[in-house]
Amino acid sequence: xxxxxxxxxxxxxxxxxxxxxxxxxxxxxxxxxxxxxxxxxxxxxxxxxxxxxxxxxxxxxxxxxxxxxxxxxxxxxxxxxxxxxxxxxxxxxxxxxxxxxxxxxxxxxxxxxxxxxxxxxxxxxxxxxxxxxxxxxxxxxxxxxxxxxxxxxxxxxxxxxxxxxxxxxxxxxxxxxxxxxxxxxxxxxxxxxxxxxxxxxxxxxxxxxxxxxxxxxxxxxxxxxxxxxxxxxxxxxxxxxxxxxxxxxxxxxxxxxxxxxxxxxxxxxxxxxxxxxxxxxxxxxxxxxxxxxxxxxxxxxxxxxxxxxxxxxxxxxxxxxxxxxxxxxxxxxxxxxxxxxxxxxxxxxxxxxxxxxxxxxxxxxxxxxxxxxxxxxxxxxxxxxxxxxxxxxxxxxxxxxxxxxxxxxxxxxxxxx
Amino acid sequence: xxxxxxxxxxxxxxxxxxxxxxxxxxxxxxxxxxxxxxxxxxxxxxxxxxxxxxxxxxxxxxxxxxxxxxxxxxxxxxxxxxxxxxxxxxxxxxxxxxxxxxxxxxxxxxxxxxxxxxxxxxxxxxxxxxxxxxxxxxxxxxxxxxxxxxxxxxxxxxxxxxxxxxxxxxxxxxxxxxxxxxxxxxxxxxxxxxxxxxxxxxxxxxxxxxxxxxxxxxxxxxxxxxxxxxxxxxxxxxxxxxxxxxxxxxxxxxxxxxxxxxxxxxxxxxxxxxxxxxxxxxxxxxxxxxxxxxxxxxxxxxxxxxxxxxxxxxxxxxxxxxxxxxxxxxxxxxxxxxxxxxxxxxxxxxxxxxxxxxxxxxxxxxxxxxxxxxxxxxxxxxxxxxxxxxxxxxxxxxxxxxxxxxxxxxxxxxxxx
Numbered sequence: 001x002x003x004x005x006x007x008x009x010x011x012x013x014x015x016x017x018x019x020x021x022x023x024x025x026x027x028x029x030x031x032x033x034x035x036x037x038x039x040x041x042x043x044x045x046x047x048x049x050x051x052x053x054x055x056x057x058x059x060x061x062x063x064x065x066x067x068x069x070x071x072x073x074x075x076x077x078x079x080x081x082x083x084x085x086x087x088x089x090x091x092x093x094x095x096x097x098x099x100x101x102x103x104x105x106x107x108x109x110x111x112x113x114x115x116x117x118x119x120x121x122x123x124x125x126x127x128x129x130x131x132x133x134x135x136x137x138x139x140x141x142x143x144x145x146x147x148x149x150x151x152x153x154x155x156x157x158x159x160x161x162x163x164x165x166x167x168x169x170x171x172x173x174x175x176x177x178x179x180x181x182x183x184x185x186x187x188x189x190x191x192x193x194x195x196x197x198x199x200x201x202x203x204x205x206x207x208x209x210x211x212x213x214x215x216x217x218x219x220x221x222x223x224x225x226x227x228x229x230x231x232x233x234x235x236x237x238x239x240x241x242x243x244x245x246x247x248x249x250x251x252x253x254x255x256x257x258x259x260x261x262x263x264x265x266x267x268x269x270x271x272x273x274x275x276x277x278x279x280x281x282x283x284x285x286x287x288x289x290x291x292x293x294x295x296x297x298x299x300x301x302x303x304x305x306x307x308x309x310x311x312x313x314x315x316x317x318x319x320x321x322x323x324x325x326x327x328x329x330x331x332x333x334x335x336x337x338x339x340x341x342x343x344x345x346x347x348x349x350x351x352x353x354x355x356x357x358x359x360x361x362x363x364x365x366x367x368x369x370x371x372x373x374x375x376x377x378x379x380x381x382x383x384x385x386x387x388x389x390x391x392x393x394x395x396x397x398x399x400x401x402x403x404x405x406x407x408x409x410x411x412x413x414x415x416x417x
Numbered sequence: 418x419x420x421x422x423x424x425x426x427x428x429x430x431x432x433x434x435x436x437x438x439x440x441x442x443x444x445x446x447x448x449x450x451x452x453x454x455x456x457x458x459x460x461x462x463x464x465x466x467x468x469x470x471x472x473x474x475x476x477x478x479x480x481x482x483x484x485x486x487x488x489x490x491x492x493x494x495x496x497x498x499x500x501x502x503x504x505x506x507x508x509x510x511x512x513x514x515x516x517x518x519x520x521x522x523x524x525x526x527x528x529x530x531x532x533x534x535x536x537x538x539x540x541x542x543x544x545x546x547x548x549x550x551x552x553x554x555x556x557x558x559x560x561x562x563x564x565x566x567x568x569x570x571x572x573x574x575x576x577x578x579x580x581x582x583x584x585x586x587x588x589x590x591x592x593x594x595x596x597x598x599x600x601x602x603x604x605x606x607x608x609x610x611x612x613x614x615x616x617x618x619x620x621x622x623x624x625x626x627x628x629x630x631x632x633x634x635x636x637x638x639x640x641x642x643x644x645x646x647x648x649x650x651x652x653x654x655x656x657x658x659x660x661x662x663x664x665x666x667x668x669x670x671x672x673x674x675x676x677x678x679x680x681x682x683x684x685x686x687x688x689x690x691x692x693x694x695x696x697x698x699x700x701x702x703x704x705x706x707x708x709x710x711x712x713x714x715x716x717x718x719x720x721x722x723x724x725x726x727x728x729x730x731x732x733x734x735x736x737x738x739x740x741x742x743x744x745x746x747x748x749x750x751x752x753x754x755x756x757x758x759x760x761x762x763x764x765x766x767x768x769x770x771x772x773x774x775x776x777x778x779x780x781x782x783x784x785x786x787x788x789x790x791x792x793x794x795x796x797x798x799x800x801x802x803x804x805x806x807x808x809x810x811x812x813x814x815x816x817x818x819x820x821x822x823x824x825x826x827x828x829x830x831x832x833x834x
Binding site: 104164165166299300319320321324328331332333335336339342386387388401402403405407409412413 | 521524580581582583584715716717736737738741742744745746748749750751752753754755756757758759760803804805808817818819820822824825826827829830832
């Protein structure tokens with residue numbers, strides 16, 4: 001009788017003609033079992049195949065050499081992405097399906113994934129978000145060049161989760177709908193003042209001015225993004241309403257009717273949450289409203305180490321209990337939390353589709369390794385949001401003593417024209 | 418020059434004819450300054466008046482004797498309510514306005530209120546919610562007699578925050594609207610199964626069966642409530658759809674499409690939150706949804722000690738970070754949080770109005786002390802919700818891997834007929 005782990009390391013007796021599995025294959029098999037045995041086939045450099053115990057593989061991964069395998073065995077979370085980036089791991093089949101299979105198996109494996117995640121989090125401690133650390137971290141990602149992002153982000157240049165009134169909405173429609181959803185949640189009115197912490201390419205700030213008649217001060221520490229945003233303000237004749245400030249959110253001063261931060265919290269660092277909340281409290285005028293939109297988690301857990309290392313240095317996706325450390329020290333009152341994670345899966349699918357259509361131009365800008373690295377980041381993020389490994393929280397808050405509140409949230413859902 | 422505390426303890430030099438304040442008056446004055454100097458006038462047993470430093474008093478409090486004053490000085494949070502209950506403190510003017518003034522001054526006093534709350538929390542440690550402790554705690558409040566609650570809760574006998582589609586809704590309309598709001602949030606469909614943890618007099622369980630065709634198992638440890646609920650089920654011909662179980666929520670077994678708990682969490686005790694979450698996770702079928710509706714706080718803070726002692730033994734109102742301890746250990750995914758605290762102020766105003774109209778009957782059931790105690794509880798709760806000292810959170814959650822989710826919350830707001 002062959003049962004359990006031993007059986008899986010033994011040769012496949014259903015195919016007596018097949019050679020006994022090599023030590024390489026058996027080590028890989030053991031790793032895969034620890035990962036919940038995803039339905040993925042691996043091929044070693046010598047042609048040897050390592051198949052899942054059950055089910056048809058959704059994709060196949062070719063490992064170029066023993067060094068790549070051993071790197072994978074040592075640190076799979078980091079080295080899978082690195083191997084794919086360099087081409088030492090080649091994937092045949094649908095990358096998104098592969099990533100979904102890996103994420104789903106990890107969930108089934110249960111706390112195994114959690115524990116290894118914890119371990120990885122310790123091994124790969126996120127970089128600190130001091131003032132200069134934040135500049136370095138933000139520069140790493142957002143200053144890759146406006147030309148790069150323009151190729152696949154769409155008209156709005158919004159690089160955060162969109163909001164799909166229906167799944168059939170286009171990316172641009174959903175990004176504009178997101179801006180309106182945010183403005184409605186904030187009950188933004190003409191003539192009101194807004195401070196935005198982290199403004200990307202300025203799309204929301206300009207939308208607030210153009211569509212709502214708001215006066216906006218928008219902070220960002222990415223110089224390339226700000227240059228683009230200022231040019232857009234000039235082109236749109238909105239310079240008198242929108243001021244783009246190249247500075248850290250920690251230097252926000254003044255009082256405003258609205259505080260908005262969409263997709264910046266991921267870069268703030270948990271050690272700065274209370275400070276962010278203090279800033280939000282101090283800058284809100286009487287009856288002021290705030291909104292923080294961020295990638296999150298169902299429970300405290302470090303970001304995937306490959307993402308934190310290669311894509312978003314210093315980033316962290318908080319659970320709601322962690323996000324509450326922004327608000328609770330200052331008695332800010334949380335009015336509304338909406339989890340729109342499936343919208344991020346849709347957004348990322350749109351981004352990946354556009355990205356794939358311009359990989360030749362991206363390869364010319366950077367190189368093939370870069371093309372693969374970013375493809376994996378987009379595909380892996382689709383899988384993370386579709387499997388619930390990541391969440392997307394929008395939190396609306398106000399001062400404790402603000403009673404100027406609508407009774408219901410019906411105003412968020414005006415009748416369609 | 419007289420400034421600061423010393424000046425306030427000195428005689429009022431604007432009224433040279435007035436006698437120098439007694440030591441009693443000066444001690445009381447010091448207490449009131451520590452409370453943020455609410456706009457309330459106090460009268461001592463000898464006719465001496467202690468007025469706020471500024472502003473017209475909204476109400477006047479007469480202190481019967483020195484023993485009452487000294488009790489108040491020693492433990493104002495507990496003894497104010499006790500003195501009002503026994504009649505040793507008599508209030509002239511609007512009780513709700515008085516309580517609003519006290520709550521608002523406490524907020525202005527800032528951390529003073531927080532620190533003294535903490536201290537009081539330590540002095541008056543909440544009673545434990547072990548199995549037998551819960552029975553005693555629940556019996557204390559909910560088994561006062563169905564006849565008592567029937568006098569003022571309205572048709573639905575719902576004893577939790579209602580939901581006012583408009584501020585003009587009646588209490589009964591708002592209670593039914595609350596049940597529908599909860600059922601919509603849970604996306605309850607005909608033929609689905611529900612387990613309810615803490616069902617009061619059974620109103621929601623019967624509503625789910627009657628209006629949605631659901632099959633409900635509803636748990637409660639208050640015998641009087643269950644007797645009433647069973648009689649209602651029989652009267653409505655819903656016995657085949659609703660089973661009322663006299664048992665602790667910790668003994669819930671089975672799997673259901675929906676887990677609902679409205680107004681029970683306040684009695685669960687923080688030490689049992691993770692256990693409650695485990696039960697919710699274990700009992701949810703694939704694609705199952707859960708909702709927990711609870712009084713809450715903007716930050717962790719003990720319940721007002723008089724309320725915890727005299728009205729709700731063992732009760733606690735959690736902050737959102739504390740509520741997340743229900744969900745995060747089990748990776749339950751929070752989909753939606755709505756804060757409807759102003760609805761509880763409206764609900765309580767309706768309850769108090771009805772209560773005042775039947776105090777003669779309540780005095781005949783209990784006594785005058787009871788009438789006053791419960792009046793203060795209702796009036797104080799109005800003030801707590803109107804000033805943001807208390808919140809009301811509805812949290813919707815599901816399993817991590819449930820993707821059977823609507824994209825938007827528009828379905829919660831169907832067009833009015």
